[in-house]
Amino acid sequence: MKHNFKAIEKKWQAAWEKDEIFKAVDGSDKPKFYGLVEFPYPSGAGMHVGHIKAYSSVEVVSRKRRMQGYNVLFPIGFDAFGLPTENYAVKTNTHPRKITDDNIKKFTTQLKSVGFSFDYSRTIDTTQEDYYKWTQWIFLKMFEKGLVFRDKTLVNYCPHCKVVLSNEDSQGGKCDICDTDVIQKEKDVWYLRITEYADKLLQGLDGLDFPENIKQQQVNWIGKSKGAFVNFTLEGIEDKLEIYTTRPDTLCGVTFMVIAPEHPYIDKYADKISNMDAILAYRAECQKKSEFERTQLVSKDKTGVRVEGFDAINPITGKKIPVFISDYVMMGYGTGAIMAVPAHDQRDWDFATKFGIDIIPVIEGGDVTKEAYTGEGNMINSEFLNGLNNKKDSIDRMIQELEKLGCGKAGVQFKMKDWAFNRQRYWGEPIPIVHCPTCGDVAVPYEELPLKLPVMEKFEPGTDGESPLARVESFVNCKCPKCGGDAKRETDTMPQWAGSSWYFLRYIDPHNDNEFAAREKLNYWMPVDWYNGGMEHVTRHLIYSRFWHHFLYDLGVVNTPEPYKKRSAQGMILGEDGQKMSKSRGNVIDPLDIVDAYGADTLRTYVLFMGDYGAAAPWSDASVRGCKRFLERFAGLTDIITDEANSEKIETGIHKTIKKVTEDIEAMKFNTAIAAMMGLLNDIVAEGHITKDNLMLLVKILSPFAPHLCEEMYAELGGEGYCSLSQWPEFDPKKIVESSIEIAVQVNGKLKATITIPNGCDKDEALAIAKADENVAKALDGKNLVKEIYVPNKIVNLVVK
Ligand code: ANZ
Ligand code: ZN
Structure with missing residues (x-):
């Protein structure tokens, strides 16, 4: 068939959505797999190719797990509070709510056009009241347990963004948001006592399947x-x-x-x-x-x-x-x-x-x-x-x-310091504390949550870096929940890292009004089995969220101290010029342009083919076209189906490839998995035909990478239901064993010949075949043979004097 990606991709995306085939099932008795990717910040620029690479790894694993019979939770959401939106709101005088909603809409359309198998019914947005209600709830629990305190201190302050920055957010003395040099300023700071968990965060690393360099960075950060x-x-x-x-x-x-x-x-x-x-x-x-x-x-x-x-x-x-x-x-x-x-x-x-x-x-x-x-x-x-x-x-x-x-x-x-947790900005979760002249700092009662962000028209910070909320009198003036006297609300908001510190728990039960997630659902889904994200989040988000989770564990509301069983990280995609992609360099690739020109399957295959998944790699248009060409030729296999059995070489190749793709996906060696399929395709095309059953096997193992094309081919081959939900093929161990193999023959350490022997033959047979070789015979001629070594299936080594 032709690789008519425009038609195919739309068609299958619509079908998957209609039949809700990627919906995770609560309380299933299948084994579960919880795959997680760092949810995006819905910036106005939309998705970039880095997002595609970051999501494609766990996407492929999740698709494979579904086919292996797992009940898969692979969710997505939006980390939507934060400065870029607020700054844009100030600049354009548009409410951040509207900006956020628009951007999320745009992002969702883009994500769907790539065919990711997210369970969209669980999509969360950290700026929604029914979400941040629970962010505030966790904060209050921490307050209750003495893990929140206020202090006047010299803090890292960005004079440009007019915000207090945590140490993590001002690494190298620069503001993480705008790169301005930070200065020291005396401010009222709300701290989360993360240092109380320093030892637990350190010890907890032991049992985790994190790459060594990530563990090391956390160890150093905790210091x-x-x-x-x-x-x-x-x-x-x-x-x-x-x-x-x-x-x-x-x-x-x-x-x-x-x-x-x-x-x-x-x-x-x-x-x-x-x-x-x-x-x-x-x-x-x-x-x-x-x-x-x-x-x-x-x-x-x-x-x-x-x-x-x-x-x-x-x-x-x-x-x-x-x-x-x-x-x-x-x-x-x-x-x-x-x-x-x-x-x-x-x-x-x-x-x-x-x-x-x-x-x-x-x-x-x-x-x-x-x-x-x-x-x-x-x-x-x-x-x-x-x-x-x-x-x-x-x-x-x-x-x-x-x-x-x-x-x-x-x-x-x-080395780790307590976490400076307040920002003098509008677009964040209001800190649910009331300042009472008699009672001091008093928690907003749980039943009053969410403490809603008041609607404002102008969002600029005050002149002395005071929160915009301080100007909303109806918000500021309140009654003390303890003594009923006149009191004032805290007007600072939480940092952007708050909402992302527990979002993976909300995916488990996103519409629950009574608790952040029901305990039996948490017990079933947690911990996250595989979490992929960026190296830049290793000393912030990854530590903060582990801290919150440890706290929730001590509170008795989650079932494990550690939230993530396994963590991996993608390498950056650089521009064709080998430089970091940036607007000013003009080397940015828009993933949607690639979807348009070559299709989502090509884009998905390419970002996983471009090199070691964890390493930085430059974009290459030529290589994108190579991936497109691969998918076209793969589609063409439906045109050469015959009943004639494939040769032993192809049979072996197919089963070896199933084995390799199965294993490489687990080891995140996506590039070699794809390369193996490319090599096999060449051999099949050279042979000129393939059986339908064999092609079915290949369609299935390629489907996590290029799911749209594979759904189409699967349907054409008469597959039942969806390829995405079909059974992952098992390789046949008997077929992987080749009947004969080639080994080297050395005489006195020098290569004399390469001979073909029956797989697993004994020493005598191997030696006989070796000595019958013309070159070997010549080398032995007239010499005294003093030693004969045979390493089974590997080498014959003869020593003469
Ligand atoms: C005497 C000494 C002798 C030290 C020596 C080091 C070597 P780490 O490993 O980073 O914990 N130190 C302690 N508090 C400090 C502070 N507030 N500001 C700057 N330096 C400080 O290093 C601890 C060492 O750093 C301490 O041990 C102290 O110097 C210094 F041959 O004490 B040492
Ligand atoms: Zn009071």
Whole structure:
């Protein structure tokens, strides 16, 4: 048949939709498969080819699972709150509701035109009241359990977007939305205590089928550090100065202390400090820098000011040491104070060198007059540690001593910070909290959820980065749910990551009005069996959603701590020029243009054929045409059907290909699966005919990739029902075994011949065939044969003298 994709694709998409064949069934007794892809942000630009690649993997797996008899849940939805829509709303003075609805409509049409087998009856939109009601509900549960707190703090703030950004959203010191440099600003911040789950998030990784690099990124982001907290006496002051160190073993090498410029002791003991002017001036300087600049960009040129007023006492040596403030110590990590060991820490070494402070080595090795020595070695200058040469032993011994002296203990720290959870923007979930002058922060009662976003005409943030909601008096002014007195609502909204932190649970029961999802449905469908998405979400969405799920598990409302059994990630599609696709480069491929010109099946096949699924790969029009050509030739197989049996070579090829495609899909080696089908097609075309039964097998294994064409061919071949719901073929192991195989013959390690032997023949037979070969015979002629080696089905190796 002809590959008449225009007609075929419309026809089958309509049929699938009408018969609702991709609808997941609740409470079926079939085994379940829950395939998930990261739901899109419905931007005005519509779908790009990256979406197609991201969805095609789990799409192929889901289609295969249906054919293997699974009850499949493969849903889609829209992560629709967020800044791009809001910014566009401000610019065009259109309500974000309308923009969102329009974009979702457009996206849905586009998705359907590619023939993805989503269960559209479960489509969710995070901006709908019946969805965000439950986002607010989870937030309130966290509030109830003490996992939400408010604090005035210096935060990462984007002066362009006028929003507070979490650390995750300002990686590298840049706003994740607009790339502007973030600044530090004091703000009222609502935090989610994600740090309370740091250990669980770390340990939970163990049993998960995530790629190693994804696990590693999460491990690094969580950043667990083991060390000790040590209290240093400050002369003339009651309070001790507590520091965090990973190297308590180096305590005798401490020659000064450094505290963060924001350290509270500066203000608390201002009256004891004689150079407050210099200190406050330095502190003001530091506030101009972002945390990123302070941690990453601090050059060798260290700055700081000595705190004139109190010195510290080393608890082991009893020596008096100076205290400095310097911006290389962060208030947000550990205790905001460190013991400095210039001989063994490069930052401390740089500082000591500049300020002329002693450098005392306590570990042998290196030359500390040139740089800090960070290797291992014998302990020296360290009293009771002297002579020890194992870092762990020294650390343990020192902690023991500190505990005995009552001035220190072992402890851990995490790099991960609590999650800054409020945004001063309109298009987000209102935070359901009321500020009462008498009762403080009070939760909106559950029965009042959803706390609806008020309808507004203008959405600009206020001048000082205040939320637009602060201008809606009818929203702001309310009664306190506790005491009934006059109160004011919180006017900030949640970050975009809120709605995506639990959406996979709502798919399971999207229309439930009483709970976010019924427990027995959750028990049946969860965890997600296979989740595919982008590498850019590995330290945010993937951690946030695992955190929420762990919390819900502790709350007793979901059945497993971890939401995702398996995670994979697609590689980026680059432009033909090898550069990232972008409007400004003019190298963007619109997937719908490809659907128009070559068909959805070609597009789907191509994005999985373009290389290793996880690797970045440039777009190639030539290769798209190659895939189109493959499908055309495949369609042509219906024209060469005969009753004549296929040759052994083709029979073997077909069953090997079934085996390969079956296995490659599981291993995400889609490109080699497709390549195998292409190779087989060539062989069949060369043979000139194929039986109907054999063709049926091929149609089925190609169908997850090119489902429209395969439905059409399946119908033409007289298949029953839908190809998409037919049974996945099993390969015949007997047919994979070839009757004869080719092996190499070496004489003294040199290749002399390639011979054909019966598959699985014994040593004698193989040797006989080898020796009968003319070249081999020549090589043996007149020599003394001292060794005969036969590796079954692999090689004959003869050694002569
Ligand atoms: C003494 C020492 C000696 C240190 C040595 C290191 C090497 P991680 O692994 O990142 O946890 N530190 C502690 N709190 C800090 C803060 N708020 N800002 C900047 N630096 C801080 O590193 C912990 C180490 O980083 C700690 O151990 C401390 O320096 C420093 F040879 O203490 B160390
Ligand atoms: Zn009150």
